Amino acid sequence: MAATTPGPNAVPSARPSAMSSAARPAPRRGPGRSLRTAGFHTGAILLSAVWFLPIALILIISLRSTDDVLGHGLNALPHSFHPGNYASAWTGGGMEHALVNSAVIAVPSVALTLLLASMAAFALSRYEIPLRRTLILVMLGGNLLPPQILLVPVAKLSQVFGVYDTLTTLIVVEVGFGLGFYVFVLQGFMRSIPAEIQQAALIDGAGPFQIYWRIVLPLTRPALAALGALAFTWIFNDLLWPITVLITESKMPVTPALLTLQGQFVSYWNVIAAGSVIAAVPTVAVFLRFQRHFISGLNLGAVK
Amino acid sequence: MSVASTQAHPAGAATAGGLGVRGSRGPRRDRRFKPFGPSPLLIAFVVVPLLIESVAVFWPAIQGVYISLTHWNGVNPPTFAGLDNYRRMFDDPVFRKALENTAIWLVLFGTVSAAGGLGCAMFLQRERRGIAVYRAALFLPVVFSLTATALMWQTLYQPRGLANGLLSAIGLGSWQHAWLADPRTALYAQILPALWREIGYVMVLYLAGLKGIDPALHEAAKVDGASAWQQFRNVTLPQLRSVNAVVLSVIVIDSLRSFDVVWSLTQGGPYNSSQLLSTYMYQTAFVNTDFGYGCALAVVIFVLAFGVIVSYLIRAFKETD
Numbered sequence: 001m002a003a004t005t006p007g008p009n010a011v012p013s014a015r016p017s018a019m020s021s022a023a024r025p026a027p028r029r030g031p032g033r034s035l036r037t038a039g040f041h042t043g044a045i046l047l048s049a050v051w052f053l054p055i056a057l058i059l060i061i062s063l064r065s066t067d068d069v070l071g072h073g074l075n076a077l078p079h080s081f082h083p084g085n086y087a088s089a090w091t092g093g094g095m096e097h098a099l100v101n102s103a104v105i106a107v108p109s110v111a112l113t114l115l116l117a118s119m120a121a122f123a124l125s126r127y128e129i130p131l132r133r134t135l136i137l138v139m140l141g142g143n144l145l146p147p148q149i150l151l152v153p154v155a156k157l158s159q160v161f162g163v164y165d166t167l168t169t170l171i172v173v174e175v176g177f178g179l180g181f182y183v184f185v186l187q188g189f190m191r192s193i194p195a196e197i198q199q200a201a202l203i204d205g206a207g208p209f210q211i212y213w214r215i216v217l218p219l220t221r222p223a224l225a226a227l228g229a230l231a232f233t234w235i236f237n238d239l240l241w242p243i244t245v246l247i248t249e250s251k252m253p254v255t256p257a258l259l260t261l262q263g264q265f266v267s268y269w270n271v272i273a274a275g276s277v278i279a280a281v282p283t284v285a286v287f288l289r290f291q292r293h294f295i296s297g298l299n300l301g302a303v304k
Numbered sequence: 305m306s307v308a309s310t311q312a313h314p315a316g317a318a319t320a321g322g323l324g325v326r327g328s329r330g331p332r333r334d335r336r337f338k339p340f341g342p343s344p345l346l347i348a349f350v351v352v353p354l355l356i357e358s359v360a361v362f363w364p365a366i367q368g369v370y371i372s373l374t375h376w377n378g379v380n381p382p383t384f385a386g387l388d389n390y391r392r393m394f395d396d397p398v399f400r401k402a403l404e405n406t407a408i409w410l411v412l413f414g415t416v417s418a419a420g421g422l423g424c425a426m427f428l429q430r431e432r433r434g435i436a437v438y439r440a441a442l443f444l445p446v447v448f449s450l451t452a453t454a455l456m457w458q459t460l461y462q463p464r465g466l467a468n469g470l471l472s473a474i475g476l477g478s479w480q481h482a483w484l485a486d487p488r489t490a491l492y493a494q495i496l497p498a499l500w501r502e503i504g505y506v507m508v509l510y511l512a513g514l515k516g517i518d519p520a521l522h523e524a525a526k527v528d529g530a531s532a533w534q535q536f537r538n539v540t541l542p543q544l545r546s547v548n549a550v551v552l553s554v555i556v557i558d559s560l561r562s563f564d565v566v567w568s569l570t571q572g573g574p575y576n577s578s579q580l581l582s583t584y585m586y587q588t589a590f591v592n593t594d595f596g597y598g599c600a601l602a603v604v605i606f607v608l609a610f611g612v613i614v615s616y617l618i619r620a621f622k623e624t625d
Contacts, residue, residue, distance in 0.1 A: 047441075061459060073464045284448075
């Protein structure tokens with residue numbers, strides 16, 4: 001919590017952070033306080049447990065054998081340990097291949113998105129571009145359109161140009177559809193960089209490209225990391241664009257491949273559970289690795 | 305510029321006259337700008353992304369509106385049909401059902417995720433031991449894809465799954481149900497996983513907002529003898545106004561995009577009982593290859609989202625000073 005200014009009337013309490021507990025009466029004396037703390041933790045543990053229950057159950061089911069699930073029911077405690085479900089989903093269900101496709105789509109999409117968005121944001125925030133505000137809002141507006149209105153034209157146009165059913169088209173569409181949002185967030189971030197830094201570079205004879213590459217981009221790293229983590233998750237999790245632009249089963253990324261797996265292993269809940277876990281692992285890993293960036297990215301994005 | 309800091313922005317440059325700062329090298333805020341016009345490189349920096357967005361978004365959007373005015377099955381060339389496709393909606397019971405379901409989804413999903421997200425944020429706002437773990441538990445589903453979430457819940461909804469198991473455990477065995485197969489419950493059974501995923505997201509937005517409230521305000525209210533409810537009503541809620549606006553746009557945009565869950569589980573069935581505008585649009589265009597009517601449905605989705613999009617852009621406009 002940021003520096004809480006202790007008002008003159010503040011009740012003296014053990015820790016200054018206790019004062020910032022908004023909306024509920026501050027804990028007062030000894031026994032009442034520890035009771036309150038115990039109550040809080042009980043409630044919070046219960047809430048977290050309710051939230052985590054579906055995940056725990058899916059993890060357990062994904063490790064049970066089919067006979068066990070059929071014999072003892074989905075909710076029973078495991079009577080078997082059968083990691084083979086993961087092998088079934090991985091090879092038989094095509095998750096391995098789909099993960100490769102997802103990487104081939106998501107990594108360049110994220111890199112391109114950040115590169116192009118930071119270029120536009122740099123020019124629009126650090127220089128006097130005619131109509132800059134209009135341009136920013138037009139680009140942002142494109143990102144806010146419901147994707148449904150683009151589906152038929154994008155599918156048909158890519159057929160006309162002979163690029164239907166290619167990963168390149170999917171990458172272009174993912175990049176193009178996201179750009180406006182990232183430009184908007186990044187230009188806001190870049191505007192807060194002090195002008196003096198840029199002027200100093202200018203005096204040293206740096207051109208716009210050097211200022212962009214050597215000065216503004218490094219200073220924008222926190223925002224780029226946050227947006228990169230977000231963009232990866234969004235593109236990796238996307239269902240609508242892949243099923244609109246692609247048709248060949250073997251080109252599908254993870255999310256649509258999961259639906260194929262669902263159709264292939266009807267009622268094999270253990271294999272479907274294993275497939276869902278495999279599909280969730282990469283984004284969970286990104287979240288855990290970049291947790292702070294991720295959360296700040298959501299709030300950056302929230303300047304909506 | 306987090307949500308919290310948006311309140312700090314003076315609403316200064318919000319006048320409509322601010323559109324297009326062409327040639328305004330005047331005293332306004334020139335110390336931010338380099339003292340000469342854009343070089344070719346800078347023009348390329350703007351034009352290249354703009355071109356890509358035009359090819360992927362703007363041009364297709366215009367095409368989409370045009371296709372909605374045609375009859376087109378993808379085999380024969382499209383024929384101009386005027387407003388035929390829009391007239392057809394009035395006699396289309398599936399459209400009415402989809403519109404109704406979209407409204408139900410919007411209201412239920414919207415109110416529960418906003419209230420739940422705010423409640424969780426207030427419950428978990430204080431920095432204390434273990435708080436990060438609780439927050440992470442609520443946030444974790446946000447990073448799952450809607451499709452993976454849907455498949456997890458599909459398992460829980462099976463006749464012998466968790467949902468029915470819990471009901472019989474608390475003595476409500478008679479409420480047991482084939483949740484996704486019953487037209488009366490299919491829609492609601494699919495809102496639940498979407499909520500499970502959205503509440504953590506909304507919580508994070510509200511946590512940032514709550515952090516931005518000056519604690520002195522609460523201190524002052526307390527000194528004046530305000531009850532917890534009065535503090536919430538008269539300090540917390542008004543201070544969260546800008547976050548509320550954010551949450552509202554996020555929720556509306558997310559509900560209109562909530563295609564993935566329904567497409568993964570019931571594809572709008574059984575008997576169109578859980579059809580949403582987004583799933584009906586996809587089905588019409590890509591399963592029934594009725595592109596004209598499909599695009600007309602997409603235009604309806606756009607019109608419904610229009611108010612939110614515009615209010616979002618107005619807020620963005622104020623922020624880009």
